[in-house]
Amino acid sequence: MTDTQPGATTERDYSDTLFLPQTAFPMRAGLPQREPEWLKRWEDMDLYRLLRDESRDREKFTLHDGPPYANGNIHIGHALNKTLKDLVSRSMQMLGYNAAYVPGWDCHGLPIEWKIEEQYRARGKNKDEVPINEFRAECRTFAEQWVDIQREEFKRLGVMGDWDNPYLTMSFDAEATIASELMKVAASGQLYRGSKPVMWSVVERTALAEAEIEYQDYESDAIWVKFPVAEGAHPDAFVVIWTTTPWTIPGNRAVSYSSHIAYGLYEVETAENDFGPQPGEKLVFADQLAAESANKAKLTFRRLADVTAEQLAAMTLHHPLRGLGGGYEFAVPLLDGDHVTDDAGTGFVHTAPSHGADDFDVWMAKGRDIAARGIDTAIPFTVDDAGFYTKDAPGFGPDAEGGAARVIDDKGKKGDANQRVITALIAAGNLFARGRLKHQYPHSWRSKKPIIFRNTPQWFVYMDKDLEGQTLSTVPGTPSPLVGEGGSRSETDEGGATSSAPEGGLQQGAAPDTLRTRALAAIDRTRFVPPAGQNRLRSMIADRPDWVLSRQRAWGVPITVFVHKDTGEILRNEAINARIVEAFLAEGADAWFAEGAKARFLGNDVPDLQAWEQVSDILDVWFDSGSTHAFVLRNPQKWPDLKFPASMYLEGSDQHRGWFHSSLLESCATNGFAPYESVLTHGFTMDKNGFKMSKSLGNTIAPQDIIKKFGADILRLWAATIDYSEDHRIGDEILANTVEMYRKLRNSFRWLLGNLAHFQPGEAVAHADMPELEQLILHRLAVLDEEVRAGYRAYDYKRVVTTIANFMNLELSAFYFDIRKDALYCDPISSVRRKAALTVLDQLYSCLTAWLAPVLAFTMEEVWLERNPGETSSVHARTFPEVPAAWRNDALAAKWTRIRAVRRVVTGALEIERRNKVIGSSLEAAPLVAITDPDLAAAVQGQDLAELCITSALTLEEKAIAGDEAFRLDEVPGVAVVFRLAEGTRCARSWKVLPEVGSDPDYPDLTPRDAQAMRERAAAGLGV
CATH class of the missing domain: 1.10.730.20 (Isoleucyl-tRNA Synthetase; Domain 1)
Structure with missing residues (x-):
C-alpha cells in the first residue's frame, strides 16, 4: 500500500505480477494479406517434395485428380472440389501415409476448340481454311495459358500438390499413351465402326456424350399423326401416334406398341377441326388414352371393338407421307416394344431408328422378323451434320422445292423442318391434331443450344462382346475379373448392332467376359462415399449402350486406326502401332495430321497403301481423361509416389456419368478392373436460397472474392463444415457464421499461445501426478484422438470440425480455461496445479494444431510458427500425435x-x-x-x-x-x-x-x- 491524501486509499496494481498470457499472435487474422506469405514459405522450402522424401517408405495413399478443363477461371464448384481433395490428401498424410497428389488438366476437346472458334468468328475467320495443325497449335496455346491461371488459383486455395510437375492430357507422353490405350482396345476386338443415332450438336458439329448434356426448358411442336392400315385387321382404320419431333417423321420406319396395353377401335362421331379426322373415320388407340386424344382433336367417338396384340403384330401400315416425292411407299410394321407405355400420348410410339435410342434398339431387336416380312431393314441417314435433310428424306431434301429443310441452324434456332413436315401431313390428310409442349429437352452444356438425335457413322466400344482369351492384368489383392469358361461369338447386324450367339463352352450361369460384366464386377469391389453412389454408377453401367468414342472435331487425340476401304477391317499391326506411339512421344498427336502421315506409319508393312483409310475422327475427351490412370498412376519414372489402382477418385456427383464412368470403362477394357479402390462424390453448391448459381441470375459467388475478403481458410472451413455429399448452400449469412466459428477457434489458440509462453518443458507434470481436472482433459484428448482419426478416415470433415470446435468452445474455453485462469495467472511458481495445467495446454496445442492443419492450412501454420519462430519445417510435415492409451479413463x-x-x-x-x-x-x-x-x-x-x-x-x-x-x-x-x-x-x-x-x-x-x-x-x- 502507498500513502495518499487523508481519507483516501488506493489498491496496488498487481497485474504485472500475474502470469498473464503473452503472445504477439493477433486476434485479427488478416488472412487475405498473410496467406500469400505462408504459400511462399512452403514454396521456398519445397514442402511438397520434403513430404515425399520423408514419407517415401510409408504405405501409399493416392488420390488421383480428376482433370478440370483448362478454359476459364475457377468457380466455387472448383474451389469445393479441390479443397475436399486437399483435405483428403493432407489428412491421410498426417495419418501416416505417403499421400502424394498430382494435379492435372483436361486440355483437349470441344470446350477449348469452341473458344478458338469463337475468336475466329469474331474476326471473320473461317476455321476450315486454316491448316489443322495450325488450328491445333492455337488450341494448345489457349490451354497452356489457362493451365497457368488455374494453377495459381488452386494454389491460392492452399491446395498442396506437385504443381511444378502436373499432368496434362495434351503433353506428348499423355497423347502417346492415350493413343496406345485406344490401340489396345482395337487390338482386343472391342472397337468397331457402326451406325447408331447419337446425340448431335448442330451448332458444334459433333457427337456428344451423355456427360456433355444438360436439360433445359424447351417448347416443342407436338403432333398426332395418322398411319393408314395397309394390311391386317381393320384395313379402313388408322393407327395414331404422338411425337414432339415432327422433323423425325421422314425417318419413320415402324410404329411400336405394347402387348401389355389394352387397345380399341374407335369411330369418330363428331369433329370440330379444319384438318383432322372426320365423322366415320376409324382410329386405333390405347383405351387408357383414347379420351384424352379425342379432346386434342376436338372430336367425339365411340368404341367399336377390341384390337388385340396378335392383330397389331400382323398389321402393316402405310407411311403417313406416302406419295410425297415417291420415297415413302414402303410398308411400316408394328413392333412390340418394352418402352411403350400408356402414361401419355396414344399408346403407340412413332419409331424412327435414325433418331432415337429406343427406336434403334427395337428396330435392331426385331431385325430378322422385319426382314422376313420382306421389309428393308436399312436405316436411313435423313439429317446431315448441319441439320439439313438429306436425299433420304424425299420431299424435304436438297432436291425438294425450296431446297433442303433444316431442323436446327448454326445458332441453335429452330429451322423450317417441323413446319414443312406438318404442312405435308395436312396435305396428305394424316395430321390428327397439333399443339405445343413445354418440357425438359437436352442441350449442349457448352453452346447451351438444343441437340438432335441423328444416325451417323461413329466409332464404338462394345459393351457386351465376349472378350474370352484377352490377356488381362489382375488387381493386386483382389479376385480376378469374372470370366466365363466358355465364350460367345459376336455378330454384327446391319447398322452396327451386335447380337450374341452362345457357343458350346459357356456353362449355364457363368458370366460372359464382356466390358459390361467387368465393369459391374469392378463396381462391386469398390468403396463408395456416400454408399448410394454405387447403385447409381451400377445402374448406369447396367443400362448403357455401346460407348461412342468418336468426335468430328480437330483438337484432341485422333482415333489412331486404319480401316480397309472394302472390308471395313481394322488394321492390327504391332509395328505400326509402335511407330505411332514413337511419333506421338516426339511430336505429339499432331503427327497424325502431318503431311505424309499415312505412308510414314504404314511403312513397308502394308503393300497397298491406297486400300487403307486413315481415320480422321478424334477421341471423345472422356476417353482422354478416362486414360489418365495409364499415363499418371502407372508412370513411376515421372511420379514414383503414386500407386495403381488409385486409392480414391473424388469428383462431383455428375461424374458418375462422366469421369468415374469413362475411367472405369477404359481401365476395364485394357486391364480388366477399375482404376480406383474408392470413389467419393460431392454435391453441387447452390446460392443462399438453394438455387443453382447462374451468371444470368446474378447469384454467383466467386471463390476469388471470398479469398480477397476473408481469406482461403474461411473458404476451407466452409467446405469442411457442410454436408458435401448433398447439394449445399453458400451466401453472406453462411459465410458470416463460418467467420464467427473461425474467430472463436482463433481466440482459443491465441489464449493457448499466450499461456504457453510460461511453459517450461522441464517442469512438465506426469499424468499420474496431475489433478483430476487435468486428467479429465487428457482423457478427452484420448477420446477425441479416436474420433478425429475415425472422422478423417471416413472423410467426414463436418464431424471432425464440429467435434473439435465443440470441444474447444464448450469444454475448453467455457469450462477448463475458465476454471484454470486463476491457477495459471495467480498460483506460485512452484504450484503443481499450475504446472500441470501448462502441461495439459502443451498437449492440447500439439494435438489441436495437428488435427486442424488439414482444414485451416494457413492458420495452423501461423499458430505453429508463433510458438516455434525459428522452425525450418512446417506443421504439415507432422503426423497426428500418438495419444497415450493410459490417458483414457472412462470412470473418471x-x-x-x-x-x-x-x-x-x-x-x-x-x-x-x-x-x-x-x-x-x-x-x-x-x-x-x-x-x-x-x-x-x-x-x-x-x-x-x-x-x-x-x-x-x-x-x-x-x-x-x-x-x-x-x-x-x-x-x-x-x-x-x-x-x-x-x-x-x-x-x-x-x-x-x-x-x-x-x-x-x-x-x-x-x-x-x-x-x-x-x-x-x-x-x-x-x-x-
Missing part, C-alpha cells in the same frame, strides 16, 4: 459428468444474480449448495467446488433446502443452490473475496496463496 469421465451437472446448477443460480446486477463477477459470490442425490454427493466429495464454480467460497449443506429461495434445474434433480454474497475483503491480486485476505502481514491486501506467489517471485528475481 463418468464421475466428472456428475460434477459438471452440479456445477451447472450453481452457475445457473449465479447467472440470475448477474443479470439482476446483484453481482458483477462470480467471485463476489459464496453460494450455499445442498446435494441430496447420493451419486452426485459422492462425485463432489473432496472437490474444491468454489474453484470449479469460480466463486470465492462455496458451502455444501448436508440437509435439503426447503422453500422457494433455492435455485434448481429440472434436469439435475437433487441439487439446490441458495445465493450468498462472499464475505471478507477482495484480494488485490486475484480478486477473490475471502476473510483471510490480510492475514499475511507482509501482504495485507492479498490472500495467503497470492502472498506466497509474491515471495516466490521475489526469490526468483522476477520482481514484485
Whole structure:
C-alpha cells in the first residue's frame, strides 16, 4: 500500500505480477494479406517434395485428380472440389501415409476448340481454311495459358500438390499413351465402326456424350399423326401416334406398341377441326388414352371393338407421307416394344431408328422378323451434320422445292423442318391434331443450344462382346475379373448392332467376359462415399449402350486406326502401332495430321497403301481423361509416389456419368478392373436460397472474392463444415457464421499461445501426478484422438470440425480455461496445479494444431510458427500425435459428468444474480449448495467446488433446502443452490473475496496463496 491524501486509499496494481498470457499472435487474422506469405514459405522450402522424401517408405495413399478443363477461371464448384481433395490428401498424410497428389488438366476437346472458334468468328475467320495443325497449335496455346491461371488459383486455395510437375492430357507422353490405350482396345476386338443415332450438336458439329448434356426448358411442336392400315385387321382404320419431333417423321420406319396395353377401335362421331379426322373415320388407340386424344382433336367417338396384340403384330401400315416425292411407299410394321407405355400420348410410339435410342434398339431387336416380312431393314441417314435433310428424306431434301429443310441452324434456332413436315401431313390428310409442349429437352452444356438425335457413322466400344482369351492384368489383392469358361461369338447386324450367339463352352450361369460384366464386377469391389453412389454408377453401367468414342472435331487425340476401304477391317499391326506411339512421344498427336502421315506409319508393312483409310475422327475427351490412370498412376519414372489402382477418385456427383464412368470403362477394357479402390462424390453448391448459381441470375459467388475478403481458410472451413455429399448452400449469412466459428477457434489458440509462453518443458507434470481436472482433459484428448482419426478416415470433415470446435468452445474455453485462469495467472511458481495445467495446454496445442492443419492450412501454420519462430519445417510435415492409451479413463469421465451437472446448477443460480446486477463477477459470490442425490454427493466429495464454480467460497449443506429461495434445474434433480454474497475483503491480486485476505502481514491486501506467489517471485528475481 502507498500513502495518499487523508481519507483516501488506493489498491496496488498487481497485474504485472500475474502470469498473464503473452503472445504477439493477433486476434485479427488478416488472412487475405498473410496467406500469400505462408504459400511462399512452403514454396521456398519445397514442402511438397520434403513430404515425399520423408514419407517415401510409408504405405501409399493416392488420390488421383480428376482433370478440370483448362478454359476459364475457377468457380466455387472448383474451389469445393479441390479443397475436399486437399483435405483428403493432407489428412491421410498426417495419418501416416505417403499421400502424394498430382494435379492435372483436361486440355483437349470441344470446350477449348469452341473458344478458338469463337475468336475466329469474331474476326471473320473461317476455321476450315486454316491448316489443322495450325488450328491445333492455337488450341494448345489457349490451354497452356489457362493451365497457368488455374494453377495459381488452386494454389491460392492452399491446395498442396506437385504443381511444378502436373499432368496434362495434351503433353506428348499423355497423347502417346492415350493413343496406345485406344490401340489396345482395337487390338482386343472391342472397337468397331457402326451406325447408331447419337446425340448431335448442330451448332458444334459433333457427337456428344451423355456427360456433355444438360436439360433445359424447351417448347416443342407436338403432333398426332395418322398411319393408314395397309394390311391386317381393320384395313379402313388408322393407327395414331404422338411425337414432339415432327422433323423425325421422314425417318419413320415402324410404329411400336405394347402387348401389355389394352387397345380399341374407335369411330369418330363428331369433329370440330379444319384438318383432322372426320365423322366415320376409324382410329386405333390405347383405351387408357383414347379420351384424352379425342379432346386434342376436338372430336367425339365411340368404341367399336377390341384390337388385340396378335392383330397389331400382323398389321402393316402405310407411311403417313406416302406419295410425297415417291420415297415413302414402303410398308411400316408394328413392333412390340418394352418402352411403350400408356402414361401419355396414344399408346403407340412413332419409331424412327435414325433418331432415337429406343427406336434403334427395337428396330435392331426385331431385325430378322422385319426382314422376313420382306421389309428393308436399312436405316436411313435423313439429317446431315448441319441439320439439313438429306436425299433420304424425299420431299424435304436438297432436291425438294425450296431446297433442303433444316431442323436446327448454326445458332441453335429452330429451322423450317417441323413446319414443312406438318404442312405435308395436312396435305396428305394424316395430321390428327397439333399443339405445343413445354418440357425438359437436352442441350449442349457448352453452346447451351438444343441437340438432335441423328444416325451417323461413329466409332464404338462394345459393351457386351465376349472378350474370352484377352490377356488381362489382375488387381493386386483382389479376385480376378469374372470370366466365363466358355465364350460367345459376336455378330454384327446391319447398322452396327451386335447380337450374341452362345457357343458350346459357356456353362449355364457363368458370366460372359464382356466390358459390361467387368465393369459391374469392378463396381462391386469398390468403396463408395456416400454408399448410394454405387447403385447409381451400377445402374448406369447396367443400362448403357455401346460407348461412342468418336468426335468430328480437330483438337484432341485422333482415333489412331486404319480401316480397309472394302472390308471395313481394322488394321492390327504391332509395328505400326509402335511407330505411332514413337511419333506421338516426339511430336505429339499432331503427327497424325502431318503431311505424309499415312505412308510414314504404314511403312513397308502394308503393300497397298491406297486400300487403307486413315481415320480422321478424334477421341471423345472422356476417353482422354478416362486414360489418365495409364499415363499418371502407372508412370513411376515421372511420379514414383503414386500407386495403381488409385486409392480414391473424388469428383462431383455428375461424374458418375462422366469421369468415374469413362475411367472405369477404359481401365476395364485394357486391364480388366477399375482404376480406383474408392470413389467419393460431392454435391453441387447452390446460392443462399438453394438455387443453382447462374451468371444470368446474378447469384454467383466467386471463390476469388471470398479469398480477397476473408481469406482461403474461411473458404476451407466452409467446405469442411457442410454436408458435401448433398447439394449445399453458400451466401453472406453462411459465410458470416463460418467467420464467427473461425474467430472463436482463433481466440482459443491465441489464449493457448499466450499461456504457453510460461511453459517450461522441464517442469512438465506426469499424468499420474496431475489433478483430476487435468486428467479429465487428457482423457478427452484420448477420446477425441479416436474420433478425429475415425472422422478423417471416413472423410467426414463436418464431424471432425464440429467435434473439435465443440470441444474447444464448450469444454475448453467455457469450462477448463475458465476454471484454470486463476491457477495459471495467480498460483506460485512452484504450484503443481499450475504446472500441470501448462502441461495439459502443451498437449492440447500439439494435438489441436495437428488435427486442424488439414482444414485451416494457413492458420495452423501461423499458430505453429508463433510458438516455434525459428522452425525450418512446417506443421504439415507432422503426423497426428500418438495419444497415450493410459490417458483414457472412462470412470473418471463418468464421475466428472456428475460434477459438471452440479456445477451447472450453481452457475445457473449465479447467472440470475448477474443479470439482476446483484453481482458483477462470480467471485463476489459464496453460494450455499445442498446435494441430496447420493451419486452426485459422492462425485463432489473432496472437490474444491468454489474453484470449479469460480466463486470465492462455496458451502455444501448436508440437509435439503426447503422453500422457494433455492435455485434448481429440472434436469439435475437433487441439487439446490441458495445465493450468498462472499464475505471478507477482495484480494488485490486475484480478486477473490475471502476473510483471510490480510492475514499475511507482509501482504495485507492479498490472500495467503497470492502472498506466497509474491515471495516466490521475489526469490526468483522476477520482481514484485
